[in-house]
Amino acid sequence: MKSMGMFHGAVGNIDLGPMHSCPQPEHLIERQAELVKGMNNVWYEYVPESYDPSKKYPLIVQLHGGGMDGMRWTKMTAWHLLAEEKGLIVIYPNSPGYQTWALGERDVQFLYDLIQTVCNQYSIDRSRIYMQGMSNGDQMTLAFSLKHPEILAAAGFATGPTAAYLFEDGEKPAGALPVIQMRGEKDVLGGAPGSEPTADIYELRYSMNDLNKEIWEEPNGLTPLPVLTVKGKDNFLFYKGEKADLVYWEVRDMGHREPPDEAQTFWERMYSGWINENGKHINTGVDCPLTGDDNAYVLSLGSGIIYKKDRIVSMGGDENAIVRYFAPMGGGGFGSFGLDEMLETGALFAPAEFFAAAFGAVVEHFNAGTRVKVTFDDGKVAVFYAGSTMVHWEEGYRSMKKPSVQLCGKFYIPVGEFCGDLMDLCVSEADDCMLISSRQSQLGRYTARTMRKLLGGQKRPPEPKN
Numbered sequence: 001m002k003s004m005g006m007f008h009g010a011v012g013n014i015d016l017g018p019m020h021s022c023p024q025p026e027h028l029i030e031r032q033a034e035l036v037k038g039m040n041n042v043w044y045e046y047v048p049e050s051y052d053p054s055k056k057y058p059l060i061v062q063l064h065g066g067g068m069d070g071m072r073w074t075k076m077t078a079w080h081l082l083a084e085e086k087g088l089i090v091i092y093p094n095s096p097g098y099q100t101w102a103l104g105e106r107d108v109q110f111l112y113d114l115i116q117t118v119c120n121q122y123s124i125d126r127s128r129i130y131m132q133g134m135s136n137g138d139q140m141t142l143a144f145s146l147k148h149p150e151i152l153a154a155a156g157f158a159t160g161p162t163a164a165y166l167f168e169d170g171e172k173p174a175g176a177l178p179v180i181q182m183r184g185e186k187d188v189l190g191g192a193p194g195s196e197p198t199a200d201i202y203e204l205r206y207s208m209n210d211l212n213k214e215i216w217e218e219p220n221g222l223t224p225l226p227v228l229t230v231k232g233k234d235n236f237l238f239y240k241g242e243k244a245d246l247v248y249w250e251v252r253d254m255g256h257r258e259p260p261d262e263a264q265t266f267w268e269r270m271y272s273g274w275i276n277e278n279g280k281h282i283n284t285g286v287d288c289p290l291t292g293d294d295n296a297y298v299l300s301l302g303s304g305i306i307y308k309k310d311r312i313v314s315m316g317g318d319e320n321a322i323v324r325y326f327a328p329m330g331g332g333g334f335g336s337f338g339l340d341e342m343l344e345t346g347a348l349f350a351p352a353e354f355f356a357a358a359f360g361a362v363v364e365h366f367n368a369g370t371r372v373k374v375t376f377d378d379g380k381v382a383v384f385y386a387g388s389t390m391v392h393w394e395e396g397y398r399s400m401k402k403p404s405v406q407l408c409g410k411f412y413i414p415v416g417e418f419c420g421d422l423m424d425l426c427v428s429e430a431d432d433c434m435l436i437s438s439r440q441s442q443l444g445r446y447t448a449r450t451m452r453k454l455l456g457g458q459k460r461p462p463e464p465k466n
Helices: 070-076 079-086 105-121 136-147 203-214 262-271 354-359 415-422 445-455
Strands: 028-033 041-046 057-063 089-093 124-134 154-158 179-184 227-231 234-239 246-251 274-277 280-283 296-300 305-308 311-314 324-326 347-351 362-366 371-375 381-385 390-393 396-399 405-407 410-413 426-430 433-437
Touching: 028 070, 041 070, 041 079, 041 105, 057 079, 057 105, 057 136, 070 089, 079 089, 079 262, 089 105, 105 124, 105 136, 124 136, 124 262, 136 154, 154 262, 179 203, 179 262, 203 445, 227 296, 227 445, 234 445, 246 262, 246 445, 296 354, 296 445, 305 354, 305 445, 311 354, 347 415, 354 362, 390 415, 415 426, 415 433, 426 445, 433 445
Parallel strands: 057 089, 057 124, 124 154, 154 179, 179 246
Antiparallel strands: 028 041, 041 089, 124 274, 227 234, 234 246, 274 280, 296 305, 296 433, 305 311, 324 347, 347 410, 362 371, 371 381, 381 390, 390 396, 405 410, 426 433
């Protein structure tokens, strides 16, 4: 008989969920005390082996999510690993309520008293106390931060934005506070039981993300335009503040989880540089500042402007010079197999002036506007032809997946195909926004939503289901 090879062992099933955790710390200390009257409160401490009481140590207060406790949460973060590397003390309290933070005055006071207790027990640098939580712990971190920003040097939030109905009437932060907010792109919510399903499954969670970000705009004095940095799956929007900064961190394709590298990212992007001196928050310089991507550009359907790093640039000023979506009118391909052949699918097209706005190229129109020449600052030249996928590029004729289009006096180019296939740039799309970057980048939906609002763009309505 003929050999069947090894294919039978190449495909299998494995539970990847538990592999999302971190190594559990080996030297935890359990503490118990009556901090809430009539209650035996429990928390866990991680103290680095190098601890020297003659030195001052930053304190990390890590709050577990709903249905968890401090002990089980220790293996969900890498803070104990950073504690040894950076010289930190980390505490993991159990919520006073059974596996749940109640968000009210009792729990706020418990955390306040716990911080004082730990500061009295160890040599803590009171100018460097940081609190963060995941999900229900995210909500509890916000509840504490709203009341006591003067205690913290910065706060971190992960995958648990607080719903509007949980805020007290007129509730706002008592003062400025540097914050970093991590959100999973696919961390979505359903509606209330019995409610009609929403057409956009992302809308409910994303509107909560908006609210939790916007409450810091006034107290922190945030700039309206963020600095954009996208590295692989990680999307960062950095908002500079007059009094304190805000970092929004979206992880592409992640759901309701806390990424194992969250501690590292929170530390290097926020905690490493912020201190609190007598209630005034001071940035001493973070380890890895978010300076933005110099060679990255965002377009949005229906918009005539693009986003470059931290500013908006026009593609010509004409109200008709906007990004458009062109879809084929019907079949006509060789065969009818439903394979989404390249000329049988739609795409985003931008005016040729996109290249001037993004790259500083010189754009020239010839032959009654049916031919466009684009000269880049490095001397490379591209010539596009209306109604053709052909482009003359780098001393030869090349083909794009979609043709250039001349319509109503405008010349449109499938910029994603050209930039990706011929310029060797990374092209990523989400909800009718496109990111073109010189490095591998994956645009997240919420980052696209934020960019779309800033660019005044639009999103196509969902296609009706059969």
